[in-house]
Every structure is written in structure tokens, then in C-alpha cells.
Amino acid sequence: MMGLCRGDTAGASLLIKDAKSLSPYEYGIEYSSPARGPWNIVHIGMLLPESHQIYVCAQACMRGVVLTAAEMNAMDRFSSIIIRENNILNGDMEQLIIDGVSDIITKLPKKPRAVMIFTTCIHHFLACDLNFVFTQLREKFTDIDFTDCYMHPIMRKTKTAPDPKMREQLYSFLKAVPIDKRSINLIGNNEKMAESSELIKMFKSAGYKIKDICSCKTYDEYQEMASSGYNVTINPAAIVAADTLEKRLRQKQIYLPLSYNYDEIEKLLKMAADILSLKMPDIKKLRFNAESEIKTTKKAIKDLPIAIDYTATTRPLGLAKLLIEHGFNVTSVYADAFTEEEHSAFDWLKENAGNLRLFATVHPKMGLLPHNEAQSNGGHLLAIGQKSAYFTGTDHFVNILEGGGLWGYDGICLLMKLIREAAVTQKDTRSIIQVKGWGCCC
Amino acid sequence: MRQASRILSTYTADVMGVPSALYEMGGLVIMHDASGCNSTYNTHDEPRWYTKPSMVYISALTEMDAVLGNDEKLINDVITTANELHPRFIAIVGTIIPAIMGTDLNGISRIIEDKTGLPVFGFKTNSMHSYVSGVNMALSEIARRFCDRSLKPETCACCRNPSVNLLGVTPLDFSITGNVEAMIKIFEDSGFDVKSCWAMNSSWRELMNAGMANVNVVVSSCGLQLAETLREIYGTPYIIGVPVGNGLTKEIFSAAEKALATGENQILPCSGTFDEKEGRKIYIIGEAVNSASMRNALEYDYGIGNVHVICPLEDDGGVLRKDDLLSPYEEDIFAELEDADILIADPLCKPALSSSNTDFVSLPHEGCSGRIYRNDIPIYIGSEFNKWIENKLPL
Numbered sequence: 013m014m015g016l017c018r019g020d021t022a023g024a025s026l027l028i029k030d031a032k033s034l035s036p037y038e039y040g041i042e043y044s045s046p047a048r049g050p051w052n053i054v055h056i057g058m059l060l061p062e063s064h065q066i067y068v069c070a071q072a073c074m075r076g077v078v079l080t081a082a083e084m085n086a087m088d089r090f091s092s093i094i095i096r097e098n099n100i101l102n103g104d105m106e107q108l109i110i111d112g113v114s115d116i117i118t119k120l121p122k123k124p125r126a127v128m129i130f131t132t133c134i135h136h137f138l139a140c141d142l143n144f145v146f147t148q149l150r151e152k153f154t155d156i157d158f159t160d161c162y163m164h165p166i167m168r169k170t171k172t173a174p175d176p177k178m179r180e181q182l183y184s185f186l187k188a189v190p191i192d193k194r195s196i197n198l199i200g201n202n203e204k205m206a207e208s209s210e211l212i213k214m215f216k217s218a219g220y221k222i223k224d225i226c227s228c229k230t231y232d233e234y235q236e237m238a239s240s241g242y243n244v245t246i247n248p249a250a251i252v253a254a255d256t257l258e259k260r261l262r263q264k265q266i267y268l269p270l271s272y273n274y275d276e277i278e279k280l281l282k283m284a285a286d287i288l289s290l291k292m293p294d295i296k297k298l299r300f301n302a303e304s305e306i307k308t309t310k311k312a313i314k315d316l317p318i319a320i321d322y323t324a325t326t327r328p329l330g331l332a333k334l335l336i337e338h339g340f341n342v343t344s345v346y347a348d349a350f351t352e353e354e355h356s357a358f359d360w361l362k363e364n365a366g367n368l369r370l371f372a373t374v375h376p377k378m379g380l381l382p383h384n385e386a387q388s389n390g391g392h393l394l395a396i397g398q399k400s401a402y403f404t405g406t407d408h409f410v411n412i413l414e415g416g417g418l419w420g421y422d423g424i425c426l427l428m429k430l431i432r433e434a435a436v437t438q439k440d441t442r443s444i445i446q447v448k449g450w451g452c453c454c
Numbered sequence: 455m456r457q458a459s460r461i462l463s464t465y466t467a468d469v470m471g472v473p474s475a476l477y478e479m480g481g482l483v484i485m486h487d488a489s490g491c492n493s494t495y496n497t498h499d500e501p502r503w504y505t506k507p508s509m510v511y512i513s514a515l516t517e518m519d520a521v522l523g524n525d526e527k528l529i530n531d532v533i534t535t536a537n538e539l540h541p542r543f544i545a546i547v548g549t550i551i552p553a554i555m556g557t558d559l560n561g562i563s564r565i566i567e568d569k570t571g572l573p574v575f576g577f578k579t580n581s582m583h584s585y586v587s588g589v590n591m592a593l594s595e596i597a598r599r600f601c602d603r604s605l606k607p608e609t610c611a612c613c614r615n616p617s618v619n620l621l622g623v624t625p626l627d628f629s630i631t632g633n634v635e636a637m638i639k640i641f642e643d644s645g646f647d648v649k650s651c652w653a654m655n656s657s658w659r660e661l662m663n664a665g666m667a668n669v670n671v672v673v674s675s676c677g678l679q680l681a682e683t684l685r686e687i688y689g690t691p692y693i694i695g696v697p698v699g700n701g702l703t704k705e706i707f708s709a710a711e712k713a714l715a716t717g718e719n720q721i722l723p724c725s726g727t728f729d730e731k732e733g734r735k736i737y738i739i740g741e742a743v744n745s746a747s748m749r750n751a752l753e754y755d756y757g758i759g760n761v762h763v764i765c766p767l768e769d770d771g772g773v774l775r776k777d778d779l780l781s782p783y784e785e786d787i788f789a790e791l792e793d794a795d796i797l798i799a800d801p802l803c804k805p806a807l808s809s810s811n812t813d814f815v816s817l818p819h820e821g822c823s824g825r826i827y828r829n830d831i832p833i834y835i836g837s838e839f840n841k842w843i844e845n846k847l848p849l
Binding site: 023039040041042043044046048070071072073074075076078079082083087088090091092093094095096097099100108111112113114115116119120133134136137138163165166167168169170171376377379380442446 | 455457458459460461463464465466467468469470484487488489490491492493494495496497498499503504507508509510511512513514515516517518520527530531532534535538539549550551554555580581582583584782802805823824825826
């Protein structure tokens with residue numbers, strides 16, 4: 013531990029010029045920082061109006077999800093069934109779920125429209141017959157829609173990871189109806205896309221109706237998403253959901269990933285325009301606006317060191333590239349691996365900003381290293397994201413998750429405003445970053 | 455359906471009890487699990503995580519490694535990390551998947567111990583019990599493995615009172631809001647030499663001197679196994695009880711002296727002057743020793759009988775009475791509270807009340823609601839309990 017006090021980052025950090033691949037770290041046992049970052053499956057499930065979540069798991073697994081619901085003041089939409097040793101030894105897991113769910117539904121003051129039943133790693137290892145379970149429950153409660161949800165982190169490398177799986181199952185309640193080609197769903201976002209986005213404006217000016225679960229107030233309103241002809245996805249974690257909907261409901265997926273590359277944004281807009289017969293916006297003007305905001309920001313924050321992390325954006329390297337290209341002093345990026353979509357930014361940064369420092373977030377050393385980079389810069393450091401705020405120890409950070417609903421040229425403009433604001437405004441980092449998800453109370 | 459819970463929360467589990475107990479000891483603690491246990495632990499169960507670093511990690515077990523029994527991965531990863539971080543010892547904490555796979559945590563521990571030269575523990579927690587069992591086994595094993603068996607309790611003619619260890623102290627029962635400090639202070643102010651506090655606010659050296667204390671004070675059910683272990687090693691008698699309220703605090707001090715004089719363990723002193731059937735029916739929900747101590751304080755200081763404890767933690771701490779309830783199940787708790795006039799409990803237990811006529815006194819418990827109501831946890835040691843409860847109830 014003494015070595016770490018002197019700043020021994022070996023294995024947990026490297027310069028990007030020394031990174032051999034998009035997965036530059038070797039991993040063994042893992043650390044979890046107090047910066048909570050993205051939502052968990054409870055938060056995502058709560059987006060579905062008039063729904064109820066029931067978790068079937070051991071006490072240790074239950075603890076995190078039940079307190080997530082408690083912190084959201086949503087215990088009235090959450091119930092649990094605890095697994096005991098006898099359920100494993102007796103092989104009565106199916107009956108436990110059927111009886112437990114039935115008991116809970118009977119005792120609820122108001123019947124939910126939809127029930128999400130979450131099983132866990134143990135059910136897979138025991139080959140629990142979930143088809144039987146759901147068949148029984150659907151026969152028993154014909155006025156309630158049920159779906160299977162999963163909290164199975166042990167499958168994260170062999171099957172669909174819990175986060176994308178949750179986003180997939182969130183839309184599994186949608187029932188096939190005649191398709192309305194003039195309707196578009198925004199799928200898989202936890203936060204609404206900014207109304208000022210050129211993409212939203214293009215959809216609207218062409219007369220498309222836009223639907224998003226983030227805006228749904230009722231279960232019926234959510235069901236209206238089933239009629240949309242298209243599903244627009246921004247987040248890579250939503251691709252599985254849209255793929256499934258394409259097969260099941262014949263809703264075409266249009267993947268428009270978050271990007272900080274002007275040419276790529278234009279290409280994505282053109283793709284959307286071609287598929288949906290939209291009028292292209294004035295790209296020259298949009299680029300000019302983005303450039304103008306970037307210049308204003310650079311002038312305002314000058315050479316303020318900047319750290320970026322993967323919780324703020326799905327493309328931290330793309331954002332670093334944009335900022336470095338415009339003369340910003342990006343010093344570090346916190347992420348454990350980068351997606352294939354980041355390859356071109358990765359290559360560019362290796363070539364043009366080789367001293368950019370990369371940090372892992374789950375490497376064991378990260379919990380013991382001093383989190384004082386901001387302090388050693390006289391308190392002057394701006395973080396984009398909660399994890400980088402924690403690891404650098406700064407009170408100046410842009411508090412967004414998964415892109416913050418900011419997309420395209422307009423998204424860049426809005427992000428620049430947030431950067432300028434964060435540079436001059438101190439935040440209570442400790443209080444903010446330990447809170448996870450939406451509606452939480454502590 | 456007893457295992458179903460419509461609205462009540464869940465207490466911290468055994469897996470998290472182990473790191474909570476070992477947190478300040480300089481060990482490398484690895485929960486052998488896929489993911490989730492670590493973020494749950496440091497989000498909801500570990501208030502020291504932000505300010506006081508500790509080597510608590512997860513093994514990041516994968517499906518393939520579990521199915522194929524690839525223990526080599528865990529062994530190598532632990533050795534690599536131990537070589538980098540130089541811990542005092544290593545603890546591998548079992549979870550539900552290793553439990554059903556029959557992972558040989560003892561065998562793995564022996565291999566790692568051979569290869570690193572460090573003491574290694576394999577704790578057979580399985581995710582299906584409360585933190586009480588995890589803390590108990592962790593504290594007890596540390597004492598059994600490390601405490602110097604040649605130590606003897608101090609004998610000092612000039613000391614008016616015996617020296618003590620406080621056993622079963624974690625943030626899960628006492629949080630970080632001042633009750634631990636208050637508890638140490640109240641013993642010291644009364645002339646007791648507090649040798650160690652297992653396991654908050656005491657250095658490793660202090661913990662290792664536990665054998666020099668005359669009496670052990672079990673202040674939560676998490677400390678019982680350790681008390682038995684120390685009795686086995688050193689013959690130290692123990693008392694069970696938290697110094698809560700003026701009357702009970704004095705009785706606990708007397709009980710410590712009596713334990714020293716007789717060598718006999720002393721369970722939570724009781725006034726024995728109350729009539730259980732009189733007065734409004736009060737329930738206290740929580741960890742057994744803390745809750746029972748508060749019940750006894752109400753009896754001692756206010757003559758209030760008819761106080762009942764509901765312990766949802768599978769362990770009665772040796773202090774529950776025949777009319778108390780020991781059950782983690784919502785169904786049992788709902789039924790028990792049907793005739794409650796007053797409920798003293800964590801705010802997450804409030805929905806268990808069926809009648810709006812029942813008065814609710816909020817007593818947040820970190821092991822129940824985690825950080826949510828931490829700022830509302832009262833100081834309840836000694837006379838602070840009297841001030842708090844008199845402000846909450848017409849006494």
C-alpha cells in the first residue's frame with residue numbers, strides 16, 4: 013500500500029500511445045468506486061408506467077435492488093421473494109416464484125397493468141423452468157401482462173449483459189398492432205433527447221410523431237409505441253432491444269449513435285433523411301454554430317485540464333478527440349475498455365495526443381490511489397462525468413450520464429454550455445455522485 | 455407465502471457482513487461473485503467507502519469459470535493483487551454461486567496461503583443469511599487466528615473498574631454518526647479501560663491486545679461468536695448489552711464488575727419490576743441486542759412494560775424473551791404488529807403498520823435502510839437515549 017501512496021499506477025493507467033488495443037488493461041479482481049454512474053435495472057424498469065417489479069433472489073442480491081427502489085421512493089412498485097437454501101435443495105424454485113408472485117399481486121392495493129419478474133444467476137444454474145412459471149402466471153392473472161427480466165451478472169460475458177437485456181425486456185410488453193409509418197420511437201434511452209436537436213426537428217418538420225418511454229405517463233401510452241414504424245437507437249446498449257423489436261413487431265431500427273465527429277454526424281443525419289424521406293438541415297450552419305460554441309468555450313476555460321469518463325458518454329475518446337482538435341487541454345480518460353465504434357478516435361489520439369493518460373475504473377489500485385489531481389492543480393480541473401470527478405477529486409464537473417440526451421451538432425453546442433457552466437460553478441461532488449439514478453433521495 | 459415481501463425491505467446480507475467487520479484491519483477482502491455484491495456493499499452498506507480506503511473487491515466470477523470450476527483464475531488473480539497491495543491477510547468471501555458449485559474455499563485459501571505466505575481465510579457465506587452471521591464469523595476467525603494466546607487479562611490494583619473490549623461494532627448497527635465514539639467514551643468516563651473495539655476505531659495492535667481485557671461487552675449480536683472465542687482462548691467472561699439510558703447503563707457497568715468477580719457471563723440486565731400487560735403496547739424492530747437494550751432502558755428509566763422486540767435477523771443475540779418475534783418475514787411482522795400502539799423502527803418498516811392510529815418513532819438502522827436516513831440516526835448511548843426518547847414519546 014505504501015507504493016500506491018507514492019502514485020504507483022502501473023497496470024491501472026497508461027498513456028494512450030502505449031495502449032495496444034481498445035481493451036488496454038488486464039483484469040482480475042475488481043474495485044467499485046463510490047461514483048455510481050449509470051442507472052441500474054431497477055431504475056430502467058421504473059420507466060414503465062403502471063408496472064410492478066418483483067425480484068426473486070438471495071438476500072445479498074436483493075439488498076442492492078430493494079434499496080434502489082427505496083431511494084427512489086418507489087417501494088410501492090417493488091416486491092421481493094427471498095430464496096432460501098431449501099429452495100435450492102428441494103428444487104421447488106418454480107413453485108416458489110408462482111406462489112410468491114401470486115401472493116404479492118393479491119396483496120397489492122391496486123393491480124398493476126404489467127409485472128416484471130426478475131430472476132437471477134441461480135435460476136440459470138438450476139435450470140429453472142421459466143416457461144412453465146410464466147405460463148402458469150399468465151393463466152392465473154389474465155388481466156396482467158408479465159415479462160421475464162434478469163439480474164444475472166455472471167452471464168455478462170457469455171450472454172446479453174444485464175443492462176442491454178433490461179432495455180430489451182422493457183419493450184417486451186409491446187403488443188403487435190398495425191404499423192403507422194409516420195411514427196418513430198426513440199428506444200433505449202433513459203433520458204429524453206433534447207428538443208432542440210436537429211434530429212428531433214427533422215422528424216417533427218416531416219410530420220413524424222415521436223414516442224419515447226421517458227415521456228409515457230400511462231401504460232396505454234406506452235403500448236402506443238407498438239404501432240411506430242421505426243425505432244431510433246442512440247445508445248449501443250439499446251441495439252439488442254431494437255433488433256428484437258424489428259423481428260417481433262417489424263419496426264425498422266435506425267441506429268444513430270452518439271458522435272462528436274462532424275462528418276459522422278452529417279452521415280447519420282443523411283442516413284436518417286434517406287430512410288425517412290426527411291429534409292436535410294443546413295449542415296453548414298449547424299457546423300458553424302458548433303464551432304462557434306466550441307471557440308467560446310475554449311476562450312472561457314483556456315487551458316483548464318479536462319478529464320472525461322465513460323459514464324458521461326458512450327464515446328469518451330470521440331469527445332476527447334473533438335476537444336483536443338480544438339486546443340482543449342484534455343489530460344485523462346477514465347474507462348475500462350472502449351467500443352469498436354471508438355477505433356478511429358483511438359487511432360487519431362494515439363497519433364496526435366499520445367500523452368493523453370488513460371485510467372481504468374475497476375482496477376484494484378484505483379481505490380487506493382490518491383484522488384487529488386484537481387488539488388494538485390490548485391483545484392483547477394474540469395471533469396466530464398461522475399467517475400472522473402471522483403477520481404480527480406474535482407468540484408467542477410459536467411453531470412451527465414450516457415450523453416445526457418445531447419445529440420448531434422446541437423448536442424455539442426449544449427455540451428459546451430454545460431462545460432462553461434461547470435468550469436465556473438462548484439458542485440457538491442460527494443453528495444451528487446453517490447446517488448444513482450433518477451428520483452433518488454440521498 | 456412467508457418468503458414473499460410485498461413492501462418491506464431486506465437487511466444487509468452475510469456476504470457484506472464480512473468486509474464490514476474486516477474493513478479497518480488492513481486485509482484484502484474478495485467477495486467471490488460475478489458483480490453487484492461490491493457495488494451494493496459500497497453503496498448501501500459501507501459508509502466509510504468514500505473517505506477511508508479499504509481493500510474490498512469482487513472476484514468478477516464468470517459463467518464459464520463457474521461451470522468449468524476454474525478456481526485457478528481466482529487463485530492467480532488474488533495472488534497478483536496481494537503481491538501489488540501487500541495486505542495483512544486475505545479473506546475470500548463466498549456467495550450463492552460458489553455455494554451451489556461447491557467451491558472449496560478452504561482448499562483455495564490453503565493454496566493462496568502457500569504461494570503468498572499470507573494468512574488466508576475462506577468464509578463460507580452463501581448470500582442467503584443476514585450480516586449478523588457474516589460479521590460473527592469474520593471477527594471470531596480473526597481473533598482465533600491472530601490474537602496472542604499468551605496474553606493474560608491485566609491485574610492492576612489501582613484500577614477501580616475492569617478493562618473491557620467492545621465486541622460486534624460495525625457501521626451496520628452503529629453507523630458512523632457518533633454512537634461508536636459515544637459508547638467508547640461512556641465506558642472510559644466511568645473508569646473502564648477500553649482495550650479494543652471490534653472492529654471500528656481500533657488499531658490492529660489494539661485489537662490484538664484484546665486478551666488483556668478483563669471483560670468483554672457484546673454490544674450487538676454480531677459480537678457473540680467473538681465473545682465465545684475470546685472466552686475459549688483467554689477465559690474472559692462477557693456481558694451482553696448496550697449502555698442505553700441512565701438506568702441500564704449503570705446496570706451494565708455493575709454487570710461488568712460482577713462478571714469479573716464471578717467469571718460468569720452476564721446477559722442483558724433486566725429491572726424485573728414491570729408488568730408486561732399494562733400500558734400501550736410498544737414494538738421495537740431491529741438488531742436483537744440493541745433493540746432489547748432499548749426495551750430494558752424503557753423499563754428501567756420509565757417503568758414502561760409491554761415492550762416487545764421484533765428481530766428480523768435470524769439471531770436472537772441471547773437476549774430475546776419468549777414473547778418477542780425472531781423472523782425476517784413480512785407476513786410474521788405484519789401479524790405481530792396488528793395490535794401495536796407504538797412502533798420504534800427504521801422508516802422502511804413503517805409500511806408494516808396496518809393502522810394509522812399506531813404512533814411511529816423513526817429509528818434508522820444502517821443495516822436496514824443503508825444511507826437513506828443516516829442523517830436522522832440519533833445518538834442513543836447513555837443519557838442521550840433518554841433525551842431522544844423523551845422528545846419522541848410522551849413519557
